[in-house]
Amino acid sequence: MSSSASSPHLAQRWALAALILGALAIAFSPIFVRLSEVGPTATGFYRTMLAVPPLWLVWHLRPARKATAPGTSRMPPLGVLLLPGLLFAGDLFFWHLAIQYTSVANSTLLSNFAPVIVTLGAWLLLGERITGAFLVALLVSIFGAMMLVGSSFQLGGDYVFGDLLALTTACFYGAYMIAVAKLRGSHGSQEIMLWSSLVSGIVLLPMAWLMGETFLPATLNGWAVLFGLAWVSHALGQSLIAYALGHLPASFSSLVVLVQPVAAAFFGWLWLGESLGSLQIAGGVVVLGGILLARRAQLK
Template identity: 45%
Template sequence: MTALLLGGAAIGGSPIFVRLSEVGPMATAFWRVALALIPLVAWSWFRNAPAGDRRPQQLSDYAMLILPGVFLAIDLAAWHLSLTMTSVANATLLANLAPVFVTLASWALFRAQVSGVFVAGLATAIAGVVILKGGPAGLAAGNLLGDGIAVVAAMFYAGYILAIGKLRSRFDTNRIMIWSTASAAVCMLPMTLVAEPTLFPASAFGWAMLFGLAFVSHAGGQVAITYALAYLPAAFSSLTLLLQPVVAAILAWVLLSEPVGLAQAIGGAIVLVGILIARRG
């Protein structure tokens, strides 16, 4: 549970890094996964393989290790595209609906039991995010196509979480993260070259933001969530997505001097209450 919360908080800082990045959204997404390979591969070299870790042996094993990265690349590309087409509030909220799709898929595909208490907690947390983002009136300024692309991003992130959850019973966290991160980088590179005028930041500050995004939000946050998926259900683990707007609002207040109003504070508190309710379910 601690790893799950730390992972959610680390990923919650990603909007700050993205906002301060000196390259476009697609290029930022590429560097997010490409640079994250540095600590992941370094950790793999310097540690001893844990007991019970197995190597991929069949073609299906390699395919399953690559699949989460493909899902993640499409999720990142769709979310960053939606940010250019609809309001930031809509793109953030709709992309964070992945827990809904994880819950539905867990029930429909894997016959996982979903309690009424968990559903109530999920609904409460989503309501908190809506309030945090300005309420229904604040979400009305979006673009329908952009909103739809943000929902697609949520669906593919749900696929990423479910695929990682299935792999955790067979492979070690670091092995899963290296394969999925590398495949995401390979998928993101051609999209970045087509969509962006430049790939490299112009200053040391720009590189620092990309390294922070890669090391803290991806290598730190995603590793913690992948580790937690060995011990917690995918549906509950995906709820950490709903912590991201709360953490982002707090960091924007502390680092960027963006004020946090009463509605945002109430929305953040409701998100936390919803997650606590879901935990009991």
Template identity: 40%
Template sequence: MSEPNDKSALIGLLVLIMGAVAIGMAAPLVKLSELGPQTVGFWRMALAIPFAFLWMQFDRDPPRKPETPAGWKRWLYLALPGLLFSGDLAFWHAGIKITSVANATFLANLQPVFVVLAAWLIFKEKITKQFMFAAGLAVAGAALLSAGNITVAPERWPGDVLSMATAVWYAAYILAVRQARRFASTGTVIFFTVAVSAPILGLTALGFGETILPGSLTDWLVLIGLAVGVQIIGQGGVAFGLGRVPAPVASIIILIQPVVASIAGWLMFGEAFAPIQYAGAALVMAGVWWVQRKSRTAASRGLAKPPPGG
């Protein structure tokens, strides 16, 4: 493989890691807000629209490729991430109200399982034993991060099902972004994601009878933090990385976010961080390190495809 492609893969990994760290601040920021969970999701998308629009203006789509969908299919590919991400946020916020935070966090972070299965069954991507080992480490670490507070109770099963569905929604979102990034720039994908998600989540918030307008400066600051820090920088970093990194690899690297969320909860809210959680964080980071190391090795040997654009 040529040096520019090797460098491109490395940049994609680094930006992906940065995005995952930023996304890890989502749960702590949501917890700071006094608004309803669906309303928080709506404002996170709505306030991100002008920033995403500016990004799209400076980050033009790459030259048209043979694999670029034509006509309505192109718009479908661009709209799909927003539709799927709306489902992700709606199911996550609904599930977390019924089950425990620990259950919801663990079940939602099973998304690598679905990404790997889809990449293997649908996209025919080769999944090595070493990758499966690294993925197992990271998922086991995510389980340990929540293990101290995971509960099994029949009354919480509906919330557990919704949280498991969240993992499916997010896995589908990752794969949809990966497909859109084959022909569209990061800025374009992010703009369409927030533009499609905002009205859907706004209607969901109204359907739940939530108050739409923030009532304090603190709420506005939290919402701006979610829009810029989590959505633009965080999900933008993920979208950028998905243009240069295979989706299964990205799904494991994204597991950095529960580690960041746990540390933030400890620092910001005094939430307990037990020894078992330290072990979980270590396993996640070990899995992420192994995956990105193997990904870089594959890129250096010419196994990674060059990106279609920024």
């Protein structure tokens, strides 16, 4: 009894550890993007396309499954091939565009409203039970994110268009997480990540060309930044999150990903010399407190 009863709990613990580690890996992405020597959309292209080789290697070396019936194609269904990749491409495109039309603080906060989108989608499309305690935890975490941004957040004025782009980013990333969570019921995280990254790269390439962005890094350090973004933040970070979505509720997972802006603020202070005031530190603590409340509300 103990082994069978503990097995789901053990899987949840591993998934939670993967989720937190994935969020921390993604937290490096603002630093990589800041240091990139190419345009914002081109950076998104390299982020996804340079991740394809290691993702393919992991997928190719995965444990063999039962042989498929003769005449059955191993090509994944169209939904796996297209939907997550299109949604993630939209997330990257609108996120990088938002930064050009609004403040970094505004774009950071508004794009992190994705847990609201995921919670609604998880309830409507995935049949997840959303408790009142979880909604309280969601509000606490969002309030903490607002504290993390602090007085830098501004509404109205010249930022309205950029703010709408940032909210669009949240919608795309929220829909991406819902799509991955839905597909994880029948497909492995390696398969989903491989094809979605390939599709995202194919979509972002002509966008970068049409926007006339700088496309090739000027130095070896510029290439190192792009490989770091692709392999650490995307191949590792997003793959760990995709794995976790197969074992944890999507609503809870999206909330845990709010560890990302907390860690990004810390990394920015540590490596880029960005200021980190008492209000931001308190906001990070509130976000983590909200995540702990959500864990008690959503996980058994």
